[in-house]
Amino acid sequence: MSGVRQATALVRQASADDRPWTADAYTDALLTGRGPLFLRRTDGWLLPLDVERWCARADAVDLEVLARCEGAVLDVGCGPGRLVAELAVRGRHALGIDVSEAAVAHTVRLGGQALHRSVFEPVPGEGRWGTVLLADGNVGIGGDPLALLDRLGQLLAPGGLLIAETAPVDVDERIHVQVTDGRGAAGAPFPWARLGTSALLRQAHRAGWRAVDQWTSGGRSFAVLRSRRTNRTAEPANNAAVTSSQRAG
Numbered sequence: 001m002s003g004v005r006q007a008t009a010l011v012r013q014a015s016a017d018d019r020p021w022t023a024d025a026y027t028d029a030l031l032t033g034r035g036p037l038f039l040r041r042t043d044g045w046l047l048p049l050d051v052e053r054w055c056a057r058a059d060a061v062d063l064e065v066l067a068r069c070e071g072a073v074l075d076v077g078c079g080p081g082r083l084v085a086e087l088a089v090r091g092r093h094a095l096g097i098d099v100s101e102a103a104v105a106h107t108v109r110l111g112g113q114a115l116h117r118s119v120f121e122p123v124p125g126e127g128r129w130g131t132v133l134l135a136d137g138n139v140g141i142g143g144d145p146l147a148l149l150d151r152l153g154q155l156l157a158p159g160g161l162l163i164a165e166t167a168p169v170d171v172d173e174r175i176h177v178q179v180t181d182g183r184g185a186a187g188a189p190f191p192w193a194r195l196g197t198s199a200l201l202r203q204a205h206r207a208g209w210r211a212v213d214q215w216t217s218g219g220r221s222f223a224v225l226r227s228r229r230t231n232r233t234a235e236p237a238n239n240a241a242v243t244s245s246q247r248a249g
Contacts, residue, residue, distance in 0.1 A: 025181035027102040030055065030080050039177040039192065046182060047194075054079050054136060055106075058086040061218040062135075066090075068213075068224065070161050071130015076119045076152070077138035081107025088112050097123060119151055128157050134164040139200055143174050143191025149207040153227050162209070162225040164200060168216070172199035197223050 029037045033055035038046040053059065058066065062083060069092070075084050078096025080103055087094035088111050096107050096114035107114035117123065119141060132152050134141075142148050152162055171194045180186035195203065197214050204211060204225050213224040 024187075025185040026100060026179045026187065028185075029181070030100075030102045030106055036182050038180050038182050040180045040182075040186065041175050041177055042189070046180075047177070049179075050136070054082065056082065058082045059218070061220055062086065064217055065133070065135065065163055065165075065222065066092075068161075068163060069131040069133070071157065072125065072128070073131045073133060074123070074125070074129045074155060075133045075135070077134065077136070077141055078107055078112075078114055079103050079136060081110050081112045081114060083133060083135060084112030084114060085110035095124065119148070119155075123155055126155055129155050129160060130157055131161045131163060132156055134162065136165060137167065137194070139164050139166060139195050140193040143176075143193050145193050145195060145200070145203040146207055149204060149209060153207070153209070153229050156227045156229065158227065158229050160227045160229075161212070162227070164223050164225070166197045166200050166221045166223055167194050168196070168219060168221045170196045170198060172196065172202075197221050 025037060029035055029051045033052065035049065035051040037049040037051050039049065040046050063086070066083065066086060069087070073087055073092060073094040075094060075096040078084050078098050079100075081096055084094045084096040084107055094113065096104070096112055097117045097119060098104050098107070098114065099116070099118050101116050104114045104116045115124070132155060139145060139148070156162065173194050175192050175194070176189045177192045178186040178189050200223050201211050201214075204223075208228050209225040210228055211223065212226050215222055
């Protein structure tokens with residue numbers, strides 16, 4: 001079974017209560033716009049999550065990222081939707097997807113379009129997106145970078161662009177984590193990955209992507225990859241337009 005099929009099977013087996021990012025601590029953080037919030041590894045190590053920045057308007061570093069986007073934009077793991085909302089203000093066609101209903105609702109309230117959905121489930125406009133965004137460490141989704149890169153290649157148009165935010169340190173690890181507020185509330189464990197730029201570029205080379213660029217700004221690190229996929233019949237990306245009533249996947 002391929003990595004993507006394995007990840008898809010895991011998503012389908014999980015109940016709503018077992019999905020990542022459904023802990024009350026995460027929902028509460030999005031409602032208040034502040035933390036503390038962490039990813040807790042099984043050995044107790046905590047990775048701080050920048051909830052305040054996620055819930056604020058797109059900052060200067062975000063705008064650098066958005067300026068590099070091409071065509072219709074799919075924000076995978078859009079969170080509370082600052083990037084999707086900023087693209088909408090600029091008249092760009094963009095869709096966010098996220099497994100957190102609270103995050104999707106927040107995105108819609110900001111004026112962005114979003115769906116409650118895993119990237120490993122069917123996504124509107126498959127094979128037609130000009131750019132896929134993986135911001136805020138979302139290269140870790142699913143805990144299997146090769147499976148994620150394979151899936152994103154299916155979503156992008158031939159030659160499409162992937163802009164990924166990487167860890168600002170040289171790291172390449174596969175872990176299980178929980179979303180927690182550090183004070184007792186925690187969600188179910190789920191697989192995650194942490195990759196610095198070098199690690200992502202190694203995985204991308206194995207998966208057949210072409211490295212285009214990399215940069216750091218405001219203490220954050222990014223890599224840009226281009227799909228080598230050849231043309232095929234695909235659903236038009238402009239079929240991805242949704243309303244708040246469609247956000248449950």
